[in-house]
Amino acid sequence: MIEHGIQLDHLREERLGFDEAVYAEGKSVEQIAALIVHGVESRARRLFTRLDREKYQALGAPERAALDYDPVSRTGILGEQRAPSTDSRIAVITGGSSDVAVSGEAKRTLEYYGKSCAHIPDVGVAGIWRLLARMEELRRMRVVIVVAGMEGALPSVVAGLVPGVVIALPTSVGYGVAEGGRAALTSALASCAPGLVTVNIDNGYGAACAALRMLRL
Amino acid sequence: MIEHGIQLDHLREERLGFDEAVYAEGKSVEQIAALIVHGVESRARRLFTRLDREKYQALGAPERAALDYDPVSRTGILGEQRAPSTDSRIAVITGGSSDVAVSGEAKRTLEYYGKSCAHIPDVGVAGIWRLLARMEELRRMRVVIVVAGMEGALPSVVAGLVPGVVIALPTSVGYGVAEGGRAALTSALASCAPGLVTVNIDNGYGAACAALRMLRL
Amino acid sequence: MIEHGIQLDHLREERLGFDEAVYAEGKSVEQIAALIVHGVESRARRLFTRLDREKYQALGAPERAALDYDPVSRTGILGEQRAPSTDSRIAVITGGSSDVAVSGEAKRTLEYYGKSCAHIPDVGVAGIWRLLARMEELRRMRVVIVVAGMEGALPSVVAGLVPGVVIALPTSVGYGVAEGGRAALTSALASCAPGLVTVNIDNGYGAACAALRMLRL
Amino acid sequence: MIEHGIQLDHLREERLGFDEAVYAEGKSVEQIAALIVHGVESRARRLFTRLDREKYQALGAPERAALDYDPVSRTGILGEQRAPSTDSRIAVITGGSSDVAVSGEAKRTLEYYGKSCAHIPDVGVAGIWRLLARMEELRRMRVVIVVAGMEGALPSVVAGLVPGVVIALPTSVGYGVAEGGRAALTSALASCAPGLVTVNIDNGYGAACAALRMLRL
Amino acid sequence: MIEHGIQLDHLREERLGFDEAVYAEGKSVEQIAALIVHGVESRARRLFTRLDREKYQALGAPERAALDYDPVSRTGILGEQRAPSTDSRIAVITGGSSDVAVSGEAKRTLEYYGKSCAHIPDVGVAGIWRLLARMEELRRMRVVIVVAGMEGALPSVVAGLVPGVVIALPTSVGYGVAEGGRAALTSALASCAPGLVTVNIDNGYGAACAALRMLRL
Amino acid sequence: MIEHGIQLDHLREERLGFDEAVYAEGKSVEQIAALIVHGVESRARRLFTRLDREKYQALGAPERAALDYDPVSRTGILGEQRAPSTDSRIAVITGGSSDVAVSGEAKRTLEYYGKSCAHIPDVGVAGIWRLLARMEELRRMRVVIVVAGMEGALPSVVAGLVPGVVIALPTSVGYGVAEGGRAALTSALASCAPGLVTVNIDNGYGAACAALRMLRL
């Protein structure tokens, strides 16, 4: 891979328990194709994130075929898919239907590592009864990932209601003071709910990895 | 008052229905004393805000006696107090006991204009059942002022539950990303709850004046 | 709607007196079409905001026909239009002709709920006599929504002249320090005019909903 | 407690598994004294945070005696102390000796809930061999809390080396661009290390509560 | 002066038409005393700014006597005072009585250079009729310096009403979003009024120097 | 013009000595065409700013012909051009060849009002000898407008060398910390050079209007 300016990290799986994921945003189509071919040849499994539809479609047919690609979450999975466990007790909640790209990245990362999750969409604080109606289910979860851009209060409310681990995953959906996800991030960090933790805006991959570290405990 | 660099605004009451309030923060003890003496002599009513205890105690005894002073809200009222109406249907909610200085400024401003209000303290989102338990009472209110520094999600949650006017009043209580009230302000502005309005951080006087404009409707 | 990742909020009308509005910005054409079809079938009224012309034109002919669409304000109204009341005494003022998209969103939201409003365009502070000439009319209003991006001083000036409720609605029109509406928002929040309230930048829907809550008083 | 403007949250323990902690920063000596007396009378355990030495010393002798007070971490513990578990496998790492107030708040919160922790001080990135020398020990931990103000790179480096859960706890120690902890917070959120999570600047209590939620899994 | 780490700029008067002013904020009492003694000995005139009362009072009696000191504006003038011209047609307007320290620095700088100015205090936008009542006078001015911290709209309004040069001089008076003068500065820069210019927050000396450059034209 | 949502300000010329300029950025082609037609019919002179090439080319042939259009500065002038005075003693300096759009807007505004100016391009601080070589010429100027995006130090250096009025005109050219012109604006405001004044980023029109106000003195 050196000729493509890429140095793979073979030790990451051993050290951290994670394969090296490929963040496709700044990479060329040629680099991504080379990574797929290398993965196929070495029978490696590999997760691609931030791979947008245009770049995916610019790949050759064999590379496209090798990849289990999902355009909404902009993720591609190379290699055999593990059967997801059915009792993971992880939930992914979204505040609005616009947050689905980011929640999808988290969900696909969990699936790549063999964990299924419950998905509870569109339960924003502006109509909090929708959330309260799901509370019994949520209180049984071990980890709840709360995905919210314009519904910045949601992680705080959830973390005040459930005893499991709550991970705030702010999204860049929003306008005005909420532009780029700053309001959602700030709300999560400033929350009074004891023990709420946060990852970077739009970092669905990171939120899922955090959940995976926790589930190993 | 010109010799003290102050020009009173006699038309404000006629134009806006508000007396000119005295923001004491940047004023000297001499200026404040002159304003009290002038008010006593002209039999004017007047509200002083941001008058801290040290400055109050540095006034002469007659000036101190002329003022109905409250150290928590740092407000002083000059002139006869009107009997508060008993059916204003205004509530002031606070997220934490640290927000009481700001909620006090709002409450005292309302009282200065003859309006009583219900005060519901310490009902933060981290224990949302405390808020839900008061919901019937809150849903009957015409205006709810939600005072919150560290509980930035509170105005959003309230505005999603009650049909009356909800005014977010962020406070400068907080640390880290919440320092100076920025997180609370941002949360209020970014809220998805339809029709939530906001005033500046710590502006208890402004929130009360907004409520008063609304009650005239 | 669940297959489209959308969970409608049937209780919002009952709880808050508002129908659930559809924020179209992050939604796909398919999701919007499904919401229109569902609305037509269930004879529901529904307001769509931030629905830009490209997305509207990508809808099928029946969906387009079902919607009363306005490209300037980027709003669509589904279902029968109520006859607007003629005595609402609400005014919408704009500082410049560039603010019309945002003022239009406020105006259309009011109309959706059966309220007409007076529209006073292009009365910025740089030529304040245009505003002063309309003062008698403005002083009779119950609610004045002041829409301003580059004319950040306007809400403050209006709130210092009229006794009714004044809602600042900053817009993202502007450049340099005014880029994205931050200068207009800051000016509104920092204003000394007693009782001025503010909503998020470009939130015409929110300003109208605030006015509607106030008019119920 | 109502006469002190405080409403205790008796349901929090049941719902979340946490007692209500008392954030002492904005509270008066009278309020804190009342909370201690109330706690003693009702035989409640209670954790006080951000209780600085001046305020502690202004308490009456019985209140001071009732509290197990630590001036460095500014925490006080009321009620019987539980014997800490000896196999918690939690580590608290600090980047510099100036971060000890914040790491102390985390450590005391863990102890309040009966968890001991390993404390590894002063292992900043500027001399990374100190960290590498402790790696075997750290790789056995279930949760590592990394406390860093001026050593913003530390959480990232640790999360790239250990498989357990890593919680970044930025501190407000620093100057210039690092003032108030912003650089440390940003570094933690922006980290490429998979699964690093973050809490607010100086929020030692929050980091500990997050660890406690995780240990329940 | 070299032994005090100070190198005087003898060419400034010749090049720019301004003497070197002494910004006292970061200087020690010893440095300031040496500058006074040096000035007295060399029969130089000199303006000291940001010289607070504590530092002034720490000077020796001869140094204090040599200085014409004004504690409100924190300025000291060394050397003979020129008789101010009486027809300068400069006005200094302040939005609130808290802005007087900054307007005083501008006024004293003008006087040091032999220019008198009209001072119009306390004419904020919240009661705009006070400003309109002075309009004839203001329209005759060649330069109007508008000093405003909390009344950020004032420079914009004035520049929309008068044909002379208008200099916005924001002050650091304010709280919340207005803290440190940022709101006032932003409002002035973002103004639509044609030809409004701005100086740094609290820079009364700079605003006066700008006026002096203009008056030479 | 009312049918186009535009209300012209006929009093501005009388009050301020400026015609109303048309800021074309947020306006539609239809609005601009209507303004041109109205101007032609009423024999009015009018300046259009921020009129980009695409919008200009979308106008009809008669409207295009009526306008003296310059694509670099994005300005259009309607009506007879006045012969520029030849002794204005105004200079416009640019730090880099990328700043020419903004300096052009200033230059064209001056020309619209009959003032010529000297244009000194590309004299950045990184090669300060280019600036020093022009110093005699610059020291004779009454007003110097210094246009700089990446050369933020330039206004400060010029204002330290010439006795005339110096107006800093920051531009949005730049990257990294200079993105959007913030570094250039901050440098100008923070300058120690006595009497430097500033306008908003990219506000060539405003800088020229300020110069025009000054030249009337």
Next chain:
Amino acid sequence: MIEHGIQLDHLREERLGFDEAVYAEGKSVEQIAALIVHGVESRARRLFTRLDREKYQALGAPERAALDYDPVSRTGILGEQRAPSTDSRIAVITGGSSDVAVSGEAKRTLEYYGKSCAHIPDVGVAGIWRLLARMEELRRMRVVIVVAGMEGALPSVVAGLVPGVVIALPTSVGYGVAEGGRAALTSALASCAPGLVTVNIDNGYGAACAALRMLRL
């Protein structure tokens, strides 16, 4: 060149030891073509930066042929290329494969001035063993340029391990709090590693020039 609004700086080479580089971002194709032609005619060597592929391809064939163009780093070199020295002992390290545009600009600038450099790609902190494996090589370097957008901790780690000069070169690659390179810049400036220096985000040219100044020592 004056007819293209460009004034070349012939003294820069003599004064600073650098030729004037051409920052192509804000320049038109005509200006760039003229600079190439002028360079060819005067047999000058010249470095073009930020010359993107579209602009390069819009040049005429002779101009394209005259330029040694590299699309990844967006640089073009005019004139004979010097044989690079082989013992420069400069390394350029990148944190991720997305940082290659910026590291390329640094590398090409060094080559323009006849210096080769070792390039060590893709050695982020998230897998720090890759960096540690290269440590012996790095410790022999005189200057190490560390290019990092998302791997903000990398410059700090390197500067804590090697005795040579370390220059942090932050890149604008990143999202959320890292957007535009701010997190990487802040991390570099806030680093505790003694003697780490920094240049602006994406300023590969500047980092290389700094290295060149150092190598002359």
Next chain:
Amino acid sequence: MIEHGIQLDHLREERLGFDEAVYAEGKSVEQIAALIVHGVESRARRLFTRLDREKYQALGAPERAALDYDPVSRTGILGEQRAPSTDSRIAVITGGSSDVAVSGEAKRTLEYYGKSCAHIPDVGVAGIWRLLARMEELRRMRVVIVVAGMEGALPSVVAGLVPGVVIALPTSVGYGVAEGGRAALTSALASCAPGLVTVNIDNGYGAACAALRMLRL
């Protein structure tokens, strides 16, 4: 030292060529005393930075005597002082006499490592002839550290005039937009002068260490 929560870094000298410096700001008097005693006993040399006068005077007499303390730069040196080299060709320039605390920290750090430096005070851009008069001297320097808070343009001007390495050292002296040194830092980073490098605000120690790394080349 472990009982004081401090772990000394004995390898730093070997790895980086720097002793571990003691940043005294967040440390208690007891910790500092212990570090002095430990240093005296182990005959170690050690540099203390940010040791303010109050903390120094609170030390015991033997500890005070062991330290060569300078109150202006807030530095203390423990152990024998090396005779400074006389031909270092390093200059430290300050923009104003208020920057002397920071320039002193740089100067003392250089002296601790046996390097003398030329100190050129008070040569701000507002009177650039003072700088130009010293140019021959400055052009002979290998490294120039430019210390500036309010004179943010100074590093840029110097780096455009001298061929040696120029290190910008911004200081937190300033007000308004320059508060805390942000304007000076931004100006240095945004500079067009080729090869200017920067350290954190007030980081005199870091600037000196950078110079030391360079002098080893």
